[in-house]
Amino acid sequence: MTGSYLRNTTPDYLTGEVFACESIKGGLVLLNGPLGCRFYHSYGFGKNTIQESGLWHLRGELELKNAMDDHLLRSQYFAGTPAIPGSNLRYEDNIFGTWEQLERALRDCLTEREYHFFAVLQTPGTSLLGEALEQNLSRLAKEYEVPFLFLESPQFSENAFIGFDETMVKLLHLLVPEQKRKKQAKAGAPRVNLFGFYTYEKFLEGDLAEIRSLLEIMGIEIACVPGAGSTVEELQVLPEADLNLFFAPERCQQTMHYLEQQGLPILDFGSMPVGFDLTEQFVKTVAERLGADASPALVRIEKDRARAFYHLARRFGNHGFPKNIRYAIEGEASFVYAWMDFLSGYLGMRPACIHLLYGQCKGKAEEKLRRMLEEWGMEDVLETDITKVENAIVFGSGNTIMDAFLHSEKLYGVEIANPSTEYLHVVPKTYLGSKGALYLLEQLLNGVRMLGAWD
């Protein structure tokens, strides 16, 4: 038969646009299309981060006071789910034009709440109409005195992160005033902006907390994290930061290029700091660029390394990880590269399958990854089907893990991406930095025990 399709399904450009716009707090992000297009985006966002609109999700008495009594939430544009309203178009609007209904939706929202900007995103169907809405939107924006962004083409099936990246550039252009786009000196502790995170991240809150913690003990502050919940005010002082740190090139190549053109200082780390070695490299590189002292962070990483050593040695002695247990992983190349550095380089595990997502974003990370596999003589793992592996620890989304379980029970799944299998995480967690390395190790050690039951 066809084999599994599930693991290849990724969001596309439209979702990337939504990720970018919705990540900036205080904006109205409205999809000009039928509600079906916004419904699932709205659900996706509510689940991953604590948001003000999360109150609308709370059950019990809180919901009663804040949910259905809310005019907007009950409106035809939000239809009961928070964030990312839609203009609620019908098929007939495709024939007569969408402005009448779009204007109604925008006016309803802009009158009810104060927004710092609004973004109108054409859905795939609406974009086919090619309507010239800029002028009307511009008039409305003047009336309500808010800037706006009109994203006209959702680039059907194009990579989500290209959409995210291109939209982020447009947002920076819109929201960072021209006179502020050049580097402006600011006294005090060195400050950095972080790029490459987005709100659909598995552990966004914990990831940022870990990066913040590592930077803070070196005396470095985070100014803003575009794409992961920054406010418009934070974006406006973005050029004052001493360094712009880029973690995942697939997600922010054009943003990096844009900031370079603005003459802002850039550091392309090339991947996420997963595992102890990449984390050490990360803190050293940042400290060197900013003239900060890396030693407090390095001491913290050393202590975490020591803790990891104890648990590894106690469990496996001198033998290391059981040689028959391999790992399978899927994700963007820069992520997978970082994970492989930890799993194979640090732990000495052999990969069974490497499945790269978002193939349209070929870049340096994928080249590095392929070279690493060539050195090990394991290029064939790039061709293996992730759902056909056995006796392996599978790192992927909930869907991929489930799919793999349909074929074999001799697996242990570690969720590193959404959608999840619905385990509720209350304590913020991370796979980044040295704390993330320990959490990952905890999962691996327990996973090996589970797999041991099948021997």
Place this chain on the structure above:
Amino acid sequence: MQIAVYGKGGIGKSTVSANLSAALACCGKKVLQIGCDPKHDSTRLLHHGQKVETILEYLLNTPADEQRPEAVLMNGYNGVGCVEAGGPRPGMGCAGRGILTSFDFLNKFQVFSNYEHIVYDVLGDVVCGGFAVPVRRQYAEAVFLVTSGEAMAIYAANNILQGIRNLNQKERRIAGIIYNSRGIGDESTRVYAFAEAVGLPVCVRIPRSDRFARAEREAVTVVEQDLHSEEAQIFLNLAHQIEAGLELHEAKPLTEEQMEHFMRGEAPMTIGRTEERSTVSRTCEKTEEFPKEKVLPKKRALSDPFSRVPLFGCAFNGAVALAIHVKDAAVLAHAPKSCVWFSQNGFTAYARRGFYERGILYPAFIPQHFEATDLTMQDAVFGGVEHAREKALALAAKGVRTILAVTSCIPGMSGDDLTPLKEELKALGCEMYLIPTDGVAAGDYNEGMALCYKTLAREAIDRNVEPEKDSINLVYELTWSSATDQNYQIIKAMLDGLGIRVNCRFLCATSMEEIHGFLRAPYSVMARDDVLGEELKAIFEQKYGCRFLDGTFPKGFSETTRWVRQLGSLYEKESQAEALIAREKARYQERIQALKPNFQGKKCIIFLNRPGNEWLFEVVEDLGLEQLAVFVAGKEKENNAGWNHRFSAKWETDQKKLVQAIKELPVELILTSDRSALADVPNHVTVIDLMANERPGFLTGVEAAEAWKDLMGTKMEGRWKRDRILFEKYYT
């Protein structure tokens, strides 16, 4: 300067454009001409009829990372850059989208910045937003209208003015009229009258001349053929006007009524919305003959905001989520990636929850034969039938015997018709069922499910099957709930107890074999009942003469007792039925007696937004609860999970009554299927959320009440509720 040349099809726009480009080039300017007509012959006279690859052809055939503008840019006469946007085959795809895509491509490579003048040759029929692209703000600064004195040409010119006015309001964008004479009657009078009526100058008059036909045959412009000819001088004159700086005018189209008068030749000089003009002519005094059109917004149903009850989800998604329940069929989603991604995350959510919460993998929610076309921009422009065909043939080649093809908005708008593909696949031994939801065209999630249900009910049932006496079909089970499997097990256990086999679950974790063999079973039963359920049942009854049991999957003791007796009677198993009822009665009464002390005499209010609540009233009575008030909001039959109710006046009225009742009555317990109707419930009142998918069978009420008992016993509030203020402090 960026110049758009608009006019009716066949009026000579391409000839005018090409000669204008040539004339501008003769003035020493760098000129680019962009043909925006799908038939892509705009620049023919500039490059002498060479074959040009259109932008859209090129984008279709070239990998994105290899695309370069030089490949579609040809240098013509005097270095004029020639580009053709191209378009899809007539009747396929979206030509307007094609123009947008072409302009995006040229912008991406900053092609425009290499030229001093850009001439856009644009199709006159502004049929969609795509054709209006050249006159949008970032493109053409000046627009020329090409017209003759023929009625249709003038109609088209006025129509274009209307389009430009819609796009640019009162901006001055019109350079004037290029009068391309056909030499017919008194067309000059008409053209000049029209020009005056709409307040535009006639920039040049091009006489009818054989020279154009000769140049056309030689595939050259008259400018190239003989620069000193009278005809060529007209274009040089126009080029000089452009060089000297054009005076631009506002678009002031005539209204439909005014056009009608004008075309009848009635008082041509009196036409016009002269009240808007800066100079008033003598004849303007007669404008009362043509009063300003009273602009009343045309009321269509959809312009009434209250007619727009939200559509819950999308039809494509509903159809896909149902189609995956046919285990041995491949689902082919003809849609862009995001649509497929969200659909997948929607239906796999039940699998993920089931896996985590119960440790059970539900294979129905993890389809192994799910393929998608991942529609691209090119598919949207050219049509995606070929793309779908390739995927479908690949599935057939892999041994797939049934494909359920579901289409989204884009194929619907591009006009993709997959019907011919069915025959091709049939010859390969693969049956394809087409579910053309076309996204929003079909409606909401429920409508998509309806289309899938009905398509298979009408097309996939085999009339030539052997009947099987002790078997039954289960129709219309709830597919979007992780409780469905448990409910099925309860029904199955009762049927097993009577010796009746389940023949087909239409459509829930089923197979094509079961669907084909639907008519084996002498009877069917509806799992639930609403508008769609009734429609589906009617198809089976009317088309195949199927017989259904009364009602739906039974809930509560009395209803289930009747249901089992009916089964016993229809299948001649009365004694087994009575034995089963007797056993269950003893269990029911024992558990009711145990619960009664907790509920006897408690005062309750019931608020429901759905039908089928007999079980609830039965258990409320058996437990001895006192009913203070009962509200049943919404329609009797509702197919949208109560969703539409919340946008109805009746729901709001009932909600107000409920809130009032809570304030005024000594209520201890509220039983509701719609918690969103509640507000300000006092702390001492217990609120019970009735599940959307209660278990069927004898014990529905008892099992529910056992859960309520635990809630009633909980009087501790929990201090966490006080921390709302902290949430607001740190997170909002």
